[in-house]
Amino acid sequence: MSARHSSLRSPWRDPTMFAGVLFIALFAASVLQDASIVSPRFLTGAASVAVPLVIGAMAVTPAILSGGGGMDLSVGPLMGFVNVLVVTALMPAHLGDWWFAAPLLLLLGLAVGAINGWLVAVVRLQPIVATLGTNLVLSGANLWLLPTPIGPAPMWFSALARPHFGIPGPFAFVVGPALIWFLLSRSPFLKTLLAVGGDDRVAYSCGVDVARVRIIAYAVGGLFSAFAGLALTSLIQSADANVGPPFTLQVITAAALGGISLAGGRGRMWGSVFGALTLFLIQNLMTNQGVSVFWQQVVFGGTLIAALVLNALSGMLAGLQRAEAQS
Amino acid sequence: MTEAATMPVGAQAPLLSVTGVAKAFGETKALSACNLTLRAGRVHAVIGENGSGKSTLVKVLNGVVRPDKGEVLLAGVALRLSTPRQARQAGIATTFQEILVLEQLSLIDNLWLGQDGLFRRRVDAALRRAEGEAVLRELLGDALPDLSSRVADMDLGTRQAAVIARSLLLRPRLLILDEATAALDIAVRDRLFEALRRRTAGGLAVLFITHKMDEIATLSDEVTILRSGESVATLPNAEVTPERMLALMSGRSEPLSSPAAPNSGGRVALTARDIRVSARSAPFGLNVRSSEVLGLAGLEGHGANLFAQILGGVRAPLGGRIEADGQALSGANAFVRHGVAYVPRDRKTEGIFAPLSIADNFSMSTLQRYVRFGLLDEARIAARRKPLFERLGVKFGRLSDAITSLSGGNQQKVILARTLARQPKVLVLNDPTRGVDLATKQDIYSLLAEQAQANVAVVIHSTEIEELLALCQRVAIFHHGALFAVLDRSALSRDTLIAGLFGRTA
Numbered sequence: 152m153s154a155r156h157s158s159l160r161s162p163w164r165d166p167t168m169f170a171g172v173l174f175i176a177l178f179a180a181s182v183l184q185d186a187s188i189v190s191p192r193f194l195t196g197a198a199s200v201a202v203p204l205v206i207g208a209m210a211v212t213p214a215i216l217s218g219g220g221g222m223d224l225s226v227g228p229l230m231g232f233v234n235v236l237v238v239t240a241l242m243p244a245h246l247g248d249w250w251f252a253a254p255l256l257l258l259l260g261l262a263v264g265a266i267n268g269w270l271v272a273v274v275r276l277q278p279i280v281a282t283l284g285t286n287l288v289l290s291g292a293n294l295w296l297l298p299t300p301i302g303p304a305p306m307w308f309s310a311l312a313r314p315h316f317g318i319p320g321p322f323a324f325v326v327g328p329a330l331i332w333f334l335l336s337r338s339p340f341l342k343t344l345l346a347v348g349g350d351d352r353v354a355y356s357c358g359v360d361v362a363r364v365r366i367i368a369y370a371v372g373g374l375f376s377a378f379a380g381l382a383l384t385s386l387i388q389s390a391d392a393n394v395g396p397p398f399t400l401q402v403i404t405a406a407a408l409g410g411i412s413l414a415g416g417r418g419r420m421w422g423s424v425f426g427a428l429t430l431f432l433i434q435n436l437m438t439n440q441g442v443s444v445f446w447q448q449v450v451f452g453g454t455l456i457a458a459l460v461l462n463a464l465s466g467m468l469a470g471l472q473r474a475e476a477q478s
Numbered sequence: 479m480t481e482a483a484t485m486p487v488g489a490q491a492p493l494l495s496v497t498g499v500a501k502a503f504g505e506t507k508a509l510s511a512c513n514l515t516l517r518a519g520r521v522h523a524v525i526g527e528n529g530s531g532k533s534t535l536v537k538v539l540n541g542v543v544r545p546d547k548g549e550v551l552l553a554g555v556a557l558r559l560s561t562p563r564q565a566r567q568a569g570i571a572t573t574f575q576e577i578l579v580l581e582q583l584s585l586i587d588n589l590w591l592g593q594d595g596l597f598r599r600r601v602d603a604a605l606r607r608a609e610g611e612a613v614l615r616e617l618l619g620d621a622l623p624d625l626s627s628r629v630a631d632m633d634l635g636t637r638q639a640a641v642i643a644r645s646l647l648l649r650p651r652l653l654i655l656d657e658a659t660a661a662l663d664i665a666v667r668d669r670l671f672e673a674l675r676r677r678t679a680g681g682l683a684v685l686f687i688t689h690k691m692d693e694i695a696t697l698s699d700e701v702t703i704l705r706s707g708e709s710v711a712t713l714p715n716a717e718v719t720p721e722r723m724l725a726l727m728s729g730r731s732e733p734l735s736s737p738a739a740p741n742s743g744g745r746v747a748l749t750a751r752d753i754r755v756s757a758r759s760a761p762f763g764l765n766v767r768s769s770e771v772l773g774l775a776g777l778e779g780h781g782a783n784l785f786a787q788i789l790g791g792v793r794a795p796l797g798g799r800i801e802a803d804g805q806a807l808s809g810a811n812a813f814v815r816h817g818v819a820y821v822p823r824d825r826k827t828e829g830i831f832a833p834l835s836i837a838d839n840f841s842m843s844t845l846q847r848y849v850r851f852g853l854l855d856e857a858r859i860a861a862r863r864k865p866l867f868e869r870l871g872v873k874f875g876r877l878s879d880a881i882t883s884l885s886g887g888n889q890q891k892v893i894l895a896r897t898l899a900r901q902p903k904v905l906v907l908n909d910p911t912r913g914v915d916l917a918t919k920q921d922i923y924s925l926l927a928e929q930a931q932a933n934v935a936v937v938i939h940s941t942e943i944e945e946l947l948a949l950c951q952r953v954a955i956f957h958h959g960a961l962f963a964v965l966d967r968s969a970l971s972r973d974t975l976i977a978g979l980f981g982r983t984a
Contacts, residue, residue, distance in 0.1 A: 338596075338597045338598070338599070339594035339595065339596065339597065339598070339599050340596050340597055342583065342587055342594075343594070343596060345580075345582065345583060346580050346583060346587075346591055349580040349581070349582050349583065350578070350580055352578065353578040353579065353580055353591070354580075354591070354592070355561075355562060356540070356542070356562050356572070356574065356578055357562070357566075357578070357591040357592030357644070358561075358562050358563035358565075358566040358567075358592035358593075359563070359591070359592050360563065360596070363596065364596065367596070416580070416582055417582050
């Protein structure tokens with residue numbers, strides 16, 4: 152039984168590994184096309200561009216994992232909100248220093264996420280509708296606060312955009328979410344979250360506080376969105392109300408590509424990270440080839456559908472093998 | 479009682495006392511006057527027809543439902559529960575009829591589900607594994623699955639053992655088993671009973687909800703009978719007979735009857751040729767004849783369930799084929815075209831359309847028959863539905879109510895009505911009376927006998943020996959994925975059947 156089980160973990164059966172393999176293949180293709188991609192200078196630049204997407208994909212993941220139609224459509228606008236607030240509210244009040252601004256904005260993200268979670272778990276709104284509401288509210292607020300893009304952002308953002316000790320600066324923003332998720336995955340929380348996402352009735356009848364787990368999941372998502380917003384600010388070095396919202400669909404694409412089951416309860420954070428990196432590489436490859444932005448969208452969509460079809464096929468295959476093993 | 483000597487002081491006071499508990503859902507009175515008393519160290523069975531209030535009683539004791547009236551005392555203290563979590567904290571562990579596992583999690587995580595805090599582990603990993611393995615071994619013997627593999631890869635029997643083990647690991651004061659033995663094979667069930675006896679000797683009280691007479695006779699110290707939300711009697715085990723229980727439950731007094739008319743079987747309706755249900759099992763063949771009730775028997779995981787699915791057209795065999803009228807059938811549609819109808823085993827996931835109404839659940843598989851000028855004709859549906867619902871005695875409020883508002887037995891009747899509406903030539907039923915009360919069972923038995931009289935080939939996979947004995951002209955016994963024996967009516971007895979299940983000839 153156990154031997155058979157381990158044989159199931161080929162990249163074709165495990166969506167997370169599939170996302171990883173896809174990423175490595177694309178990375179190899181990118182290197183073959185242009186070897187300079189592995190230079191520190193390029194990596195730093197690439198990291199700045201990729202990091203907001205990667206953290207954004209991490210942000211949408213806990214909500215999806217929490218099941219019950221779990222979804223967070225507010226990731227993009229919340230990233231934008233953080234970006235807009237830095238320049239429109241904090242800097243004019245001379246509160247733009249990193250030690251003040253960063254914790255405040257992160258707490259704000261956490262609070263917005265907790266509100267999402269409360270709407271979903273306590274008020275029992277459909278997640279997609281509840282977070283669509285937050286999405287619209289934040290998008291509107293962003294445009295109201297900042298009708299036209301302005302700059303620059305506080306100096307510490309540009310400092311973080313440069314490499315330090317050979318490590319690309321924007322990685323600093325990944326450390327927080329990565330560490331938080333690592334700790335959560337070592338505590339019983341992650342398994343409890345997967346249990347709630349897998350079947351909330353089972354979890355409830357086993358004494359799990361389902362509502363609390365979901366609120367925390369959305370709050371963690373909000374917190375990660377705020378990290379992504381900081382990374383975004385470091386990337387564009389200015390504030391723009393229109394730059395955040397488009398991330399919403401991209402991060403969902405990344406998570407789905409990374410094998411996070413939209414039914415909840417299944418998937419790993421690594422998957423979302425690889426999914427985001429894969430999207431980034433596709434974008435990068437096509438930009439280098441001079442493919443138009445519009446076609447890039449088509450390729451994103453095509454890649455996503457192809458990945459989901461492959462996963463579905465491998466799922467059917469695994470199901471057949473399992474049936475055989477059971478008999 | 480001999481264990482009285484070893485019981486702690488004060489254990490003579492009841493551990494659980496339920497007095498005058500009532501609960502209504504809208505117009506329906508699920509419980510009206512429920513009383514029972516359970517002492518530490520005792521096994522107390524609760525029996526009643528579907529809709530008699532057993533499930534509601536369990537939900538009250540588990541904190542899922544708050545009673546409208548009445549009092550529940552646990553060890554003399556009033557119990558006011560509003561979540562299952564609080565019930566657990568009070569020392570009440572419940573295993574439900576539905577097998578509540580999380581397929582994506584490992585077995586060990588399923589066993590300890592709900593015991594941790596959100597961020598803090600309460601039991602360390604080594605202890606988890608050791609204790610989990612010890613409890614599972616008590617139930618499953620040495621045939622232990624890998625604790626780290628996902629439950630998705632495990633059969634129904636293992637899953638049910640796992641949910642029971644989950645309750646035992648809580649070390650409760652009161653253990654509620656709500657028809658939690660249905661998917662266990664006999665060996666596991668016997669080991670469970672042993673495990674429960676060991677624990678009741680240590681003071682555990684068990685509230686045991688079941689439909690199975692033999693389980694009551696083997697395990698329980700006393701029995702409370704529920705009827706229409708009222709506890710009508712509590713009998714000590716010595717006074718329990720199936721006839722008496724049936725009378726108390728239903729107000730009727732006829733005994734467990736055998737509706738099987740000695741049919742010799744008509745023409746061959748389906749032929750199974752060189753069928754292999756698993757990769758390692760030997761191929762076999764079997765004919766299914768019209769006008770007979772053919773039983774499929776086997777311990778869990780020995781292939782009877784799979785063969786029922788194959789005959790029903792919902793699973794492809796790993797080798798061989800099913801033929802009708804000399805043609806090999808492939809794909810579910812071919813089975814449907816040849817008049818094969820299948821009633822699945824797992825009502826919740828395969829049988830009902832949970833979000834839909836009773837009426838829609840009935841008409842779903844035969845919609846095209848009710849179409850006139852491209853539109854659905856409600857009158858035609860009603861004309862088909864009414865006699866079937868009356869024949870089966872489906873009890874419901876309104877047709878537009880959700881199917882899930884019905885008790886398990888009544889849901890099953892709706893599924894049967896839907897299946898019969900197709901006027902099948904071959905009726906394959908996979909454990910159709912699982913979790914169904916005695917009176918409904920009787921209804922289903924007489925219905926199946928009637929179908930056989932009407933030239934239908936009836937195939938029934940059952941885990942209940944009594945059922946197979948009462949109903950079948952022939953019983954095909956499966957052992958290790960292969961057909962072990964086919965017993966005719968003349969050779970069919972409790973002894974031959976049980977011997978066959980264990981791969982012996984009596």
